[in-house]
Amino acid sequence: MTHDFHELAIGGVLFAPFVTYALGAFAIVLLLRPILHLIGFAKMFSHSSIAELSLYVMVLGTVVLLV
Incomplete structure (x- = not known):
């Protein structure tokens, strides 16, 4: 199976x-x-910037898995 990646x-x-x-x-x-x-x-967090970065990583992982 091959994937057709669009750059x-x-x-x-x-x-x-x-x-x-x-x-x-x-x-x-x-x-x-x-x-x-x-x-x-x-x-809710002591380091809100790290929490926001973690949120970005979770969203990025979800986007990669769903696309």
């Missing part, structure tokens, strides 16, 4: 599909940030 081409430069997944996960996390701010996500 992202910007200005004639080809980027791996992972770059597209990473940008998509970043966009999802940016959309989630206002919602997380309303529920007090940052106040």
